[in-house]
Amino acid sequence: MNTEAVVSIRNLNKSFGDNHVLRGIDLDVQRGEVVCIIGPSGSGKSTLLRCVNMLETPTDGTVVVLGTDLTDLDSDLDAARTKIGMVFQSFNLFSHMSVLDNVCVAQRKVLKRSKDEAEKIALQLLQRVGLSEKATAYPAQLSGGQQQRVAIARALAMNPQVMLFDEATSALDPELVGEVLNVMRGLAEEGMTMLVVTHEMGFAANVASRVVFMDGGVIVEQGPPAQIINSPQEERTKAFLSSVQQH
Amino acid sequence: MAISKRKRAQYIRFGVYALSVALVVAVVLLVDWSRLQGAMFRWDLVKKQFPGLITTAARNTIIFTILGFAGGLALGLFLALLRLSRARAYRWFAATYIEIFRGIPLVVTLLILGFGIPIAFKWQWPNPYLRGAVPLALVAAAYMAETIRAGIQAVPKGQMEAARSLGMSYSRAMATVIIPQAMRIIIPPLTNEFVLLIKDTSLISILGVTEGTIDLARYGRNGVFDSANSTPLIVAGLAYLVMTLPLTQLVAHMERRQKASGR
Ligand SMILES: Nc1ncnc2c1ncn2[C@@H]1O[C@H](COP(=O)(O)OP(=O)(O)O)[C@@H](O)[C@H]1O
Ligand SMILES: [Mg+2]
Numbered sequence: 267m268n269t270e271a272v273v274s275i276r277n278l279n280k281s282f283g284d285n286h287v288l289r290g291i292d293l294d295v296q297r298g299e300v301v302c303i304i305g306p307s308g309s310g311k312s313t314l315l316r317c318v319n320m321l322e323t324p325t326d327g328t329v330v331v332l333g334t335d336l337t338d339l340d341s342d343l344d345a346a347r348t349k350i351g352m353v354f355q356s357f358n359l360f361s362h363m364s365v366l367d368n369v370c371v372a373q374r375k376v377l378k379r380s381k382d383e384a385e386k387i388a389l390q391l392l393q394r395v396g397l398s399e400k401a402t403a404y405p406a407q408l409s410g411g412q413q414q415r416v417a418i419a420r421a422l423a424m425n426p427q428v429m430l431f432d433e434a435t436s437a438l439d440p441e442l443v444g445e446v447l448n449v450m451r452g453l454a455e456e457g458m459t460m461l462v463v464t465h466e467m468g469f470a471a472n473v474a475s476r477v478v479f480m481d482g483g484v485i486v487e488q489g490p491p492a493q494i495i496n497s498p499q500e501e502r503t504k505a506f507l508s509s510v511q512q513h
Numbered sequence: 514m515a516i517s518k519r520k521r522a523q524y525i526r527f528g529v530y531a532l533s534v535a536l537v538v539a540v541v542l543l544v545d546w547s548r549l550q551g552a553m554f555r556w557d558l559v560k561k562q563f564p565g566l567i568t569t570a571a572r573n574t575i576i577f578t579i580l581g582f583a584g585g586l587a588l589g590l591f592l593a594l595l596r597l598s599r600a601r602a603y604r605w606f607a608a609t610y611i612e613i614f615r616g617i618p619l620v621v622t623l624l625i626l627g628f629g630i631p632i633a634f635k636w637q638w639p640n641p642y643l644r645g646a647v648p649l650a651l652v653a654a655a656y657m658a659e660t661i662r663a664g665i666q667a668v669p670k671g672q673m674e675a676a677r678s679l680g681m682s683y684s685r686a687m688a689t690v691i692i693p694q695a696m697r698i699i700i701p702p703l704t705n706e707f708v709l710l711i712k713d714t715s716l717i718s719i720l721g722v723t724e725g726t727i728d729l730a731r732y733g734r735n736g737v738f739d740s741a742n743s744t745p746l747i748v749a750g751l752a753y754l755v756m757t758l759p760l761t762q763l764v765a766h767m768e769r770r771q772k773a774s775g776r
Contacts, residue, residue, distance in 0.1 A: 321674055348680035358675035362694050372679035375689060417675075424679060 270297045271330075272428045272459045273318055278327035280313055287313050289483040291327070295428065300460045302470040302491070305480035306506055311463040314480070315430050318461065319350045332427055348376055351421030351429040355436050357413040359405040359420070365392065366401040369420045377424065384423075391419035395449050411442030415449055428459040435466060467510060471495050479503045558744035562736060569725070570732035571752055577714040577728060580646035582707055585653030592658035594687070597665060607658065614655035620716055623648045627720040641726045645717035649710065657706055664699035665691055701767045708757045708764075729753060 273295040280288040287310045295301050303311050316322040317329055320336050320343055329336045334346050360368050369388035373379045379387070392398045395415035405413055414434055421429060431450065435443040447469050454460055454473050464470060470477050470491055477494040479487045479502075487500045498504050516524075595607035614622065626648040631637055638644035668691050676686035715730035722731055729749045736745025 319678055321678065344680045344682050347678055350678070352675075352678040354671055354675065356669075356671050358669075358671035360672065360675070360690055360694075362697070371689060372676075372681060375685055376680040420679070 271295065272297050272299075272332060273461065274328075274330040275314075275318070276328045276330075278314070278317060278329065279325045280310075280317060280322060281325045287483050288317070288324075291483075291485060293478065293485065295459060295461055297459055298457045299475045300454045300458075300462065300473055301476045301478055302474035303461065303463045303478045303480060304465070304467070304470060304494075304506070304510075305486075306509075309480045310483040311480055312432050315352075315432050315461060315463055318428075318430055319347050319352055321352075344376070348372075348424045349427045351418075351424060351426035353414070353417050353421055353429065353431045353434045355433040357405070357410070357417045357437070359413050359416055361405050363404075364401070365397065365403050365405070365408070365416050368405070368416055369423050372420070373423050387423055388419070391422050392416070394452075395419050396445070409442060410438045411445045414438065414446045418446075418449055418453075422453075428461065429453065431460065431462040431464070433463055433465065435464070465510065467495060467507075479506065481506065553743045553747050555742060555744045558736070558740055558742055559748055561740075562732075562745055562748045566729070566732060566748065566752060570727055570729045570749070571756075573726055574711065574714050574729045575756075576642060577646050577649065577717055578707070578710045580642060581649035581653055581710050581714070584646065584650030585657050585706075585710070586703070588650065588654035589657030590661055590692075592654060593661035593665060596658065596662045611655045611658055614652050617652075619649070619652050619713055620719065622652055623716060623720060626651070641723060644720060645714070645726070649713060649717065652713075653706060653710055656709075657703065660702045660706065661695070661699055664695035667698050668694045697771075701764045701771070704760055704764045704767075708760050711756055711760075712753065 271294045273293070275291055275293040278288050278291040278293075279286070291314060293301075293314075303314065305311050313322055317324050318331065320329070324337055327337070331346055332349055334341050336343060336346055359365075360371065363371060366385065366388055369391060370381075370384040373384040373387065374381065389398060389401065392401055395418055397412060397415055397419070400408060400412060400416070405416070408416065418434075434450065435446050438446065443466070447466060450460070450462070450469070451473050462469075462474070472491075474491045476488060477491045478485055479494060479498070479500070481502050487494060487498060487503050494503065495507065498507060592607045592610060595603040596611075598604055598607075623645070627638075627644055665687075672690055672694065673686055676690040677683070681689070714728055718728055718731035722728070727735070729752055733746040733749025736748075737743060739745075
């Protein structure tokens, strides 16, 4: 087995009541890999991502992140989550806190960093996502693209070993998608391990090290982006890609 | 001759208006004002209420209210968290508590806790303020718990998920992310609850009072017995209004502002 796997998922199953959403997923993500997950709506992509940091509790199977089996009830979930950054479709910035406090609060309360240290790190990260001048603003005063970049900075402030992106640009106006994708591309180039659910085929084609196509709660097909996007083998993949390309 | 709907509405509006004016005029003309003033608003008796009205009665009303509110808020928050817990037994306990204390009149709760329990357990309330304020707090908690629970549930689910994904524990996320946001929603109804408590303290005196713990309503009532005149009660009523009106206006202001900001 490869010891470099940051995320290692085995036989993952998840049901919501009678709805069997994930049906035996096996997936490894190596350090530095950018894995893009594509697939039709309702195929279980978000649920898979949310199982990686246990926002959903799997019905069966194991999820090992950085050597810790998170399905083991003895594992320290809160500690593991600091190593797993997550970016949501709806941003989920803390609406009662300034941008700076959004990026600082978990550093201070979870990592117990000093105020000075946390703010220094926060300002560096805000600069990196191009928002240093917005440090004192509140989320409601920002555009969607700006909010999402703050959310990325907030996740990065914990020094995560892997980042999860769940349709990070789907809620954005088209002209704001680029600024968020650019930040994500920059992260990928720096070697961040990333698991990205996206409908942006351009991003998947150019940035992903691997593309995974999901449908009906299973991984139908996976491989290098050129292979999956340009010459898919499975009928379901072909059908999905042609439906996406019509937009 | 048929008249249009709009015309008819206009006539009705005018009729109601004219009737109201006539009623006011009738009251002004028919009431014997000097006699009313003699029975309900005698200046010498108004003056006699002071300073005791402020230094003792209003002070005690405020003490009972604040004790009841603080205790009710703490217990109400705790009950709200139990109501939202994943453990069914906790949810059930909180729901039962809330139903019981909302379903029994405050007077009955006051009597049971103020007289019944001490007699049954051969025990004495260590402090007359606590004897009145604890039953008040227990009942207030039941109402506040529902308000707080609704406020917490109005915070979008993504806020908790974002907090947990950053490694915060459930209670840490509640304290730093969810409850502060819920507060904005909760504060106007909690202020209303405070107003209700101010008025409810007037029931505490059925447990009996000492010279030192007398509240506004009982102070007014005693004044009536002493003077055979209603003026002291009118003064007490006005004293309640002095406390409650600013608060109800504040709530109205907060609600207008929340409406304006779309939340
Ligand atoms: N919390 C939940 N409760 C019940 N059903 C859910 C929940 N989350 C997702 N589902 C169901 O799981 C299925 C997959 O959803 P999801 O993982 O969000 O798909 P995708 O992200 O690929 O669009 C859908 O049928 C959805 O209705
Ligand atoms: Mg989804």
